Amino acid sequence: MGAIVIDNAAVVTVAGPEHASGHVVVEDGVITAVGAGPAPHVDGARRIDGTGCLATPGLVNTHHHLYQWATRGYATDHTLFEWLVELYPVWGRIRPGHVAAANTAGLAWLALSGCTTAADHHYVYPDGQAAELVDVQIAAAARIGVRLHLARGSMDRGVADGGLPPDRIVEDLDAALAATAEAVDRHHDPAPGSMLRIAVAPCSPFSVSTELLRESAALARDKGVRLHTHLCETVDEAEFCAAVHGCDPVEYMDRVGWLADDAWLAHAVHLDDRSRARLGAAGTGVAHCPSSNARLGTGLADVPAMLAAGIPVGLGVDGAASQEAGHLGEELRQATYTARQLHGPHAMDARTALRLATLGGARVLGRDAEIGSLEVGKQGDIALWDLTGIGHAGIADPVTALVLGPAAPLRLLTVAGATVVADGELRTADTETLAKDLAAAGADLREASDA
Numbered sequence: 001m002g003a004i005v006i007d008n009a010a011v012v013t014v015a016g017p018e019h020a021s022g023h024v025v026v027e028d029g030v031i032t033a034v035g036a037g038p039a040p041h042v043d044g045a046r047r048i049d050g051t052g053c054l055a056t057p058g059l060v061n062t063h064h065h066l067y068q069w070a071t072r073g074y075a076t077d078h079t080l081f082e083w084l085v086e087l088y089p090v091w092g093r094i095r096p097g098h099v100a101a102a103n104t105a106g107l108a109w110l111a112l113s114g115c116t117t118a119a120d121h122h123y124v125y126p127d128g129q130a131a132e133l134v135d136v137q138i139a140a141a142a143r144i145g146v147r148l149h150l151a152r153g154s155m156d157r158g159v160a161d162g163g164l165p166p167d168r169i170v171e172d173l174d175a176a177l178a179a180t181a182e183a184v185d186r187h188h189d190p191a192p193g194s195m196l197r198i199a200v201a202p203c204s205p206f207s208v209s210t211e212l213l214r215e216s217a218a219l220a221r222d223k224g225v226r227l228h229t230h231l232c233e234t235v236d237e238a239e240f241c242a243a244v245h246g247c248d249p250v251e252y253m254d255r256v257g258w259l260a261d262d263a264w265l266a267h268a269v270h271l272d273d274r275s276r277a278r279l280g281a282a283g284t285g286v287a288h289c290p291s292s293n294a295r296l297g298t299g300l301a302d303v304p305a306m307l308a309a310g311i312p313v314g315l316g317v318d319g320a321a322s323q324e325a326g327h328l329g330e331e332l333r334q335a336t337y338t339a340r341q342l343h344g345p346h347a348m349d350a351r352t353a354l355r356l357a358t359l360g361g362a363r364v365l366g367r368d369a370e371i372g373s374l375e376v377g378k379q380g381d382i383a384l385w386d387l388t389g390i391g392h393a394g395i396a397d398p399v400t401a402l403v404l405g406p407a408a409p410l411r412l413l414t415v416a417g418a419t420v421v422a423d424g425e426l427r428t429a430d431t432e433t434l435a436k437d438l439a440a441a442g443a444d445l446r447e448a449s450d451a
Contacts, residue, residue, distance in 0.1 A: 005047045007038060011034065012399055015375055022035055027045075027417070029193065030378070057359070060362050060364075066102055066107065067122055069103070071442065079236070081164065087321060095129070098444065108429055113329040117371060120150055121153050122134075123154055123201065147415060150197070151228040152201055154216070155170045156170050156176055156212050162244070176202075183198050188225055195416075204237070205229075226264065227262060229263075231265040264286065273305075276311060300342050313356055313364065315328065315356050335353050336352075358372045358373065380416055385398075385402055386408060
């Protein structure tokens, strides 16, 4: 891995000063220089002229369901619960080949949208395929070259127990815990600069028993890994918790020992002031998924109020079956629009949106000391956005161009200094092949569903 010098670019470090024309240097996978003006000389370095480009940290995706790339276009006018009821039986037929095609294509598309770190929440393991499917997920991330936070999901509350999933696709409590522990023991790498970390991630309050939630929290803390689940995504969920548990979802998660700074929650659309204060006090993070919330009509998550309450917030694409575009870069604009729909044009500016997608997401995943900003000593995860085209011409401020303008192509995307995207093209896999494999996986699942 050789040194890389990016010169003559606008540089937004996120954690420090901005430079209208500056440089970033990466050596041995780590940032060794960043600042204004020309870059220092580095023997043997690859030099990239960033004229007309904006250098930012690589984007961090804090919530996804990559396997869903093979089931896009289903239930496009349904509520969340209706959508789940239609999709669960389809997902119950997934096999390792489907997951391999979906994860590899999904991660490739994320990389092309500026993503260098992705959290993937996979919670469907039919027919005893748990270990094999985990291996497939990990292989896909290694092939594309992005950092993976594999949130090993689980469901043990099927229809027979008052949940939504069909009974044949839920796991026994002990089996789910054992498989999750095995995934952590086999794969979790806690080292700084790690490319692979595992989180304990039971799916949601309406598909998981109280016992599994409690035991999952104990397991995560015993293993020293993070916790993840869905929470407060819909009004239906709040009504479910009130009817079954006699409290709201945040209270419920507090009772089962989840609210702490080692946990993060997907969506958090329906929070009142008391819930936000409790999450902020605990340091529990939120993955904000504005496009998915809009696609499913679940509501507008009040991110400005979350930030005011001290809640760590990052951005998430969410599963492609509930957000077919799957473009992380576009979530910056959607997050800005969502905040302004709630509170007006001063609610969120472009730089706040960029911070959510970078350092905010890194904090949610517990990695803000390693990634999320362009600082000496941090990992060389860099997005160099090309703003020279007609779509961005004339927008004087490059951050405004990136956030409020159309999706910007990448001149370069690096992970630990390794090139993943260059001149708008993925360099780690052939996208035409990935597209064909994904189309075949989707067709196979649809044909099986129709049979």
